[in-house]
Amino acid sequence: MPIALLLAYDGTTLRGFQRQHPAYEPTVQGVLEAALQRLCGTEVATAAAGRTDAGVHAQGQVITFAAPHPGRFTPNDWQRALNALLPSSMAVRAVCEAAEGVHARYSAIAREYRYRVLTDPIRDPFRERYTQRVRYPLDVATMQAVCDVLVGEQDFAAFGHSPADHSGRPKHTTVRHLTRATAVAHGDEIWCDFAANAFLTGMVRRMMGVIILAGSGRMRPADISAILAARQSDHTGPAAPARGLCLMRAIYPPGTFTWPAEAF
Numbered sequence: 001m002p003i004a005l006l007l008a009y010d011g012t013t014l015r016g017f018q019r020q021h022p023a024y025e026p027t028v029q030g031v032l033e034a035a036l037q038r039l040c041g042t043e044v045a046t047a048a049a050g051r052t053d054a055g056v057h058a059q060g061q062v063i064t065f066a067a068p069h070p071g072r073f074t075p076n077d078w079q080r081a082l083n084a085l086l087p088s089s090m091a092v093r094a095v096c097e098a099a100e101g102v103h104a105r106y107s108a109i110a111r112e113y114r115y116r117v118l119t120d121p122i123r124d125p126f127r128e129r130y131t132q133r134v135r136y137p138l139d140v141a142t143m144q145a146v147c148d149v150l151v152g153e154q155d156f157a158a159f160g161h162s163p164a165d166h167s168g169r170p171k172h173t174t175v176r177h178l179t180r181a182t183a184v185a186h187g188d189e190i191w192c193d194f195a196a197n198a199f200l201t202g203m204v205r206r207m208m209g210v211i212i213l214a215g216s217g218r219m220r221p222a223d224i225s226a227i228l229a230a231r232q233s234d235h236t237g238p239a240a241p242a243r244g245l246c247l248m249r250a251i252y253p254p255g256t257f258t259w260p261a262e263a264f
Contacts, residue, residue: 001067002100003098004104005065006061007028007063008058008091008093009057009241010057010090011028012055013030013089014027014054016055016056033046035085039082041084044066045056045065045066047064048061048063048104048105049061052247053201053245056247057243058246060247074100094260099256102257107249107252107253107256109252109253110179110197110251111199114246115132115191116191116192116244116246117132117133117134117192117193118132119190120135130246132208134192138212139216139217140184140185140190142214142215142221144151144183149224149228150181150224150228151178151180152177154178156175156178157174158232158233159203159233161174162201174231179195179196181207193248202239208244208245209238210236212240218257
């Protein structure tokens with residue numbers, strides 16, 4: 001029976017989710033699997049709902065793995081033991097058992113991300129690690145107008161590539177269904193929330209690049225429509241810094257996992 005973890009982490013010092021060559025560690029997967037190996041006495045392979053990039057945070061990452069010794073640990077045992085072994089930048093917020101065949105990535109039907117923009121000419125030491133700070137005001141209504149252009153099922157090749165792509169092999173589709181994109185002011189921050197069936201590598205950060213440019217008056221919503229239609233990644237909008245991005249949660253069919261409400 002698979003075990004599912006609800007994992008949160010501060011990605012500042014982590015080099016993304018996916019395990020890398022030891023010279024490029026630490027990664028979320030590398031650190032987590034090392035803790036599981038210490039606990040279980042054998043290698044344990046994990047799967048994740050989203051393979052976050054270096055510097056990206058997560059509040060609701062979902063992990064699944066096959067327990068090497070079924071029944072040896074209860075969900076509370078897993079949570080307590082892993083949190084004792086993981087660094088302070090990572091925390092298992094909840095654990096539950098899942099039905100056979102459930103997979104963190106392939107069973108998910110949607111993912112939700114949030115990007116936080118801080119509008120302040122002076123840095124805030126308590127938020128610098130978790131927001132992109134801009135020194136000038138932004139037009140939230142224009143940012144929302146760009147979000148409206150991005151919503152729908154369309155080709156997002158201008159904003160990323162498939163995580164399944166490998167050098168020398170045919171490219172995978174870059175069509176995604178963005179079901180929600182909003183820009184809402186929260187005091188001196190602007191929260192941009194995105195939901196989609198799946199995201200391309202770098203997609204949210206590249207979209208945020210043009211959303212912020214539009215908010216500053218340097219692009220128009222019509223320009224973003226043209227960028228989408230051109231399907232070329234060499235457009236004006238730069239990728240926004242990773243630190244402002246957080247994987248908020250992954251969505252699954254009802255009943256797939258049972259998490260306590262306080263875990264979020």
